[in-house]
Amino acid sequence: MRGTFVRAVTRGGSTASVISSSGMMSEGGQNYRPPSAVEHLFGRILTSLVWIGLIRGHFYVLEVRGRNSGRKISLPVDPLDLEGHRYLVCARGNSNWVRNARAAGQIVLARAMRRQTYAVQELPAALRPPILKAYLDRFASEVQRFFPVPKGSAVEAFNDLAMHYPVFELRKPDATVDGPGNASQER
Helix, strand or coil, X not given: CCCCCEEEECCCCCEEEEECCCCCEEECCEEECCCCHHHHHHHHHHHHHHHHCCCCCCCEXXXXXXXXXXXXXXXXXXXXXXCCEEEEXXXXXXXXXXXXXXXXXXXXXXXXXXXXXXXXXXXXXXXXXXXXXXXXXXXXXXXXXXXCCCCCCCHHHHCCCHHHCCEEEEECCCCCCCCCXXXXXXX
């Protein structure tokens, strides 16, 4: 079956993105799944509620500076705490916040009007499978639709998928280098 493709034109008039019939957007060879208008609205509401402390649980507000605009971008995220390390996974793929975090080298996690700055280090694809498995197993009700394997799959099922799901290890800016993603366990 053939998919339809739509080219998105940037402000400067150049063609930068392609959206396939699968809903995945490709930009510079990297794929991500943009949120629908309803998901975007829900995300804005959830961000506000998490920020003021009405919703806690596992949600945090991610704040990152736009790599081009310099504006603060905020959205809800599910950080994963695993074996003494904290990670951020982008189930949508190479999204805007991922590209901004790469460029900025740091992010802020906030909730209940408290903010903590973290340095970010993107993990190579070879180190991502156990983190992706733990992330899907823990947050399946929210992210299963983004993964082609079901919750509870073996770690090996994530080997071929790992390059499509960015994973960042978070560390406090003063943390020393030591560990799986080269950050210490100081938290």
